[in-house]
Amino acid sequence: MRAKLHLILLCLAMVAMLVACGAEEKKADEKADVQTGEVAPAGKLVLGVAGAHSGDLASYGLPSVNAARLVAAKMNAAGGVNGMQVEVVAQDDQCKPELATNVATKMVSDKVSIVLGHICSGATKAALPIYLESNIVVMSPSATNPPLTQSGEYPNFFRTIAPDDAQAALEVSFAKGLGLRKLAVIHDKGDYGMGFATFCKEFIEADADMEVVLFEGVTPGAVDYSAVVQKIRSSGADGVIFGGYHPEASKIVSGMRKRDLAIPFLSDDGVKDDTFIRVAGEFAEGVYATGPMDFSTNAIYQEALAAHKAEFGSDPGPFFPEAYSAALALLTAVQNAGSTDYDKVVEALRTQYVDTAVGTIRFDAKGDAEGVGFAVYQVQDGKYVEIK
Amino acid sequence: MDYFLELFFGGLTRGSIYALIALGYTMVYGIIELINFAHGEIYMIGAFTGLIVAGVLTALGFPEASILVIALICAVIWSASYGYTVEKIGYKPLRGAQRLSPLISAIGMSIFLQNYVMLAQTPDFLPFPALTPQFDFMKPYSAVMNSSELVIVVATIAVCVGLTLFIKYTKLGKAMRATAQNRKMAMLVGVNVDMVISATFVIGSSLAAVGGVLIASHIGQINYFIGFIAGIKAFTAAVLGGIGSIPGAMLGALVLGLTEAFATGYVSSDYEDVFAFCLLVLILIFRPAGIMGKEKTQKV
Numbered sequence: 001m002r003a004k005l006h007l008i009l010l011c012l013a014m015v016a017m018l019v020a021c022g023a024e025e026k027k028a029d030e031k032a033d034v035q036t037g038e039v040a041p042a043g044k045l046v047l048g049v050a051g052a053h054s055g056d057l058a059s060y061g062l063p064s065v066n067a068a069r070l071v072a073a074k075m076n077a078a079g080g081v082n083g084m085q086v087e088v089v090a091q092d093d094q095c096k097p098e099l100a101t102n103v104a105t106k107m108v109s110d111k112v113s114i115v116l117g118h119i120c121s122g123a124t125k126a127a128l129p130i131y132l133e134s135n136i137v138v139m140s141p142s143a144t145n146p147p148l149t150q151s152g153e154y155p156n157f158f159r160t161i162a163p164d165d166a167q168a169a170l171e172v173s174f175a176k177g178l179g180l181r182k183l184a185v186i187h188d189k190g191d192y193g194m195g196f197a198t199f200c201k202e203f204i205e206a207d208a209d210m211e212v213v214l215f216e217g218v219t220p221g222a223v224d225y226s227a228v229v230q231k232i233r234s235s236g237a238d239g240v241i242f243g244g245y246h247p248e249a250s251k252i253v254s255g256m257r258k259r260d261l262a263i264p265f266l267s268d269d270g271v272k273d274d275t276f277i278r279v280a281g282e283f284a285e286g287v288y289a290t291g292p293m294d295f296s297t298n299a300i301y302q303e304a305l306a307a308h309k310a311e312f313g314s315d316p317g318p319f320f321p322e323a324y325s326a327a328l329a330l331l332t333a334v335q336n337a338g339s340t341d342y343d344k345v346v347e348a349l350r351t352q353y354v355d356t357a358v359g360t361i362r363f364d365a366k367g368d369a370e371g372v373g374f375a376v377y378q379v380q381d382g383k384y385v386e387i388k
Numbered sequence: 389m390d391y392f393l394e395l396f397f398g399g400l401t402r403g404s405i406y407a408l409i410a411l412g413y414t415m416v417y418g419i420i421e422l423i424n425f426a427h428g429e430i431y432m433i434g435a436f437t438g439l440i441v442a443g444v445l446t447a448l449g450f451p452e453a454s455i456l457v458i459a460l461i462c463a464v465i466w467s468a469s470y471g472y473t474v475e476k477i478g479y480k481p482l483r484g485a486q487r488l489s490p491l492i493s494a495i496g497m498s499i500f501l502q503n504y505v506m507l508a509q510t511p512d513f514l515p516f517p518a519l520t521p522q523f524d525f526m527k528p529y530s531a532v533m534n535s536s537e538l539v540i541v542v543a544t545i546a547v548c549v550g551l552t553l554f555i556k557y558t559k560l561g562k563a564m565r566a567t568a569q570n571r572k573m574a575m576l577v578g579v580n581v582d583m584v585i586s587a588t589f590v591i592g593s594s595l596a597a598v599g600g601v602l603i604a605s606h607i608g609q610i611n612y613f614i615g616f617i618a619g620i621k622a623f624t625a626a627v628l629g630g631i632g633s634i635p636g637a638m639l640g641a642l643v644l645g646l647t648e649a650f651a652t653g654y655v656s657s658d659y660e661d662v663f664a665f666c667l668l669v670l671i672l673i674f675r676p677a678g679i680m681g682k683e684k685t686q687k688v
Contacts, residue, residue, distance in 0.1 A: 227652035
């Protein structure tokens with residue numbers, strides 16, 4: 001009898017949950033209707049925000065909507081942009097390319113002036129041609145796929161986040177600056193480490209002065225890496241670039257130093273971790289590692305964080321600083337250009353510096369933000385110190 | 389030629405590391421036909437004990453050489469008591485059960501010990517101090533082999549020789565061999581089988597503890613998960629050599645270590661495991677019981 005009761009209660013609970021879910025979905029739909037129902041009235045500057053606002057990846061997209069609203073509110077309070085009040089219109093693409101094209105078409109027909117988005121690289125790529133036809137400037141806080149800017153196909157596209165290969169590009173140019181010419185590139189066969197190492201290899205091969213003398217993956221967690229160390233030595237490399245995380249890095253670097261192999265060791269963000277210094281100890285000294293630039297002390301970032309907490313009562317999600325910066329950069333560019341004219345806005349974005357939450361930036365000819373991304377750190381006296 | 393020698397000594401060290409752990413697997417399997425998956429965790433607990441003891445002794449200002457010896461002794465005692473307890477709790481109640489039950493129990497023990505150390509200590513990587521002394525006479529050869537590697541190789545050889553003599557000539561050793569051949573018969577002639585099995589676990593765990601301290605001091609870092617990967621490789625070595633056979637485990641470990649080193653050196657470390665496991669498959673095709681294993685006729 002009790003078992004039956006439990007079963008019935010369980011069924012009831014499940015039904016209740018389904019009803020609750022359904023109600024919530026309906027609410028979300030209504031909200032979306034309200035948003036899409038807003039059409040740009042004259043005398044207003046419409047800032048479109050596109051990205052995943054529902055579905056699995058909503059947590060990446062929603063912070064950009066909040067960021068845009070905060071920046072718009074700030075600008076409007078100060079008299080608007082060129083006397084126009086800024087209005088934020090959000091459109092959901094769920095990070096799906098097929099929905100992203102619909103969103104782009106809707107944005108164009110809604111007479112949106114500028115677009116903050118999209119969030120995912122795939123969706124961004126699908127939407128960009130439509131914006132380009134209508135001369136709309138698009139700025140993404142999160143699409144890191146390198147060709148989006150580097151292919152040169154989308155002169156209307158900008159981003160406030162560094163592309164995937166920026167870290168590798170910095171690493172290789174830094175190695176060149178150190179005078180290294182023959183590099184051994186080692187990775188841990190993982191997505192992150194191998195991806196980084198492959199980018200490094202491509203950049204080194206593209207440089208006529210440098211060559212890759214060894215490109216190998218090691219097995220994470222193996223008991224010893226002495227064979228790989230011997231191989232690095234016999235390859236005649238004058239420097240090692242490692243893609244991966246700190247446990248392998250500390251084993252390889254201490255193996256090298258114990259075998260009197262004193263060539264420079266360069267690595268990535270997975271190694272720029274204090275655990276690496278603690279574990280590798282004296283062997284960590286002099287190791288270089290790239291890592292994201294630190295903007296936590298930036299005044300605008302602090303202000304944005306405080307505004308988010310005051311307005312929404314919570315901490316912002318991922319890509320919030322980038323999105324805040326993108327909204328700020330877009331609206332400031334319109335202000336500097338004196339109008340929403342495409343050529344003038346693009347010109348302003350490329351020539352004038354703007355203070356944002358990720359630092360003082362402007363955009364290069366391809367659309368990547370200058371002064372955003374990664375820095376090189378070196379272990380000095382048991383601490384990572386930013387260099388150059 | 390130099391390059392060959394460098395790889396050879398690298399492989400020798402690696403093989404010695406595997407051998408120290410593989411001996412425990414093979415001894416337990418020889419006696420009760422159980423693959424003791426918790427053995428890698430005993431190795432890890434040995435390393436942690438060594439780290440804690442070494443930390444305390446360094447703080448108290450003990451001389452360097454005595455730290456290694458005391459850390460080793462403490463690790464051996466602590467790990468041996470774990471091995472003894474694991475057998476009593478996890479395997480003894482299942483002695484008459486089907487073969488699968490103690491195997492599952494062993495996997496459970498392994499997961500339990502890993503998580504226990506993770507919660508009681510830390511999920512992070514910890515630095516392990518270099519406890520082995522740096523010999524001056526090894527300096528000219530530092531490109532090929534350093535002091536800690538020499539200590540591991542010498543310790544492994546000493547342990548292997550000692551263990552072989554022990555099994556061959558002592559009363560307990562003879563009792564172990566008798567139990568391995570036929571447990572029921574051994575019981576009938578008056579061998580205390582329970583005691584023999586406990587002794588096997590204690591000896592196997594002690595060897596793992598010695599390995600844990602020496603290897604951790606060589607690698608320089610430990611965390612709660614090191615036992616799993618080292619255990620898998622050591623288990624492979626034991627199977628390669630013929631599980632249940634002590635010289636087989638040593639030989640298997642050596643073959644595995646050298647194969648990996650040469651595969652890395654002459655082909656690519658991307659394929660290190662591929663070569664190691666291809667070798668295992670090949671050997672098992674031609675000698676299903678492993679290199680030194682004895683074929684048993686299956687009774688139907």
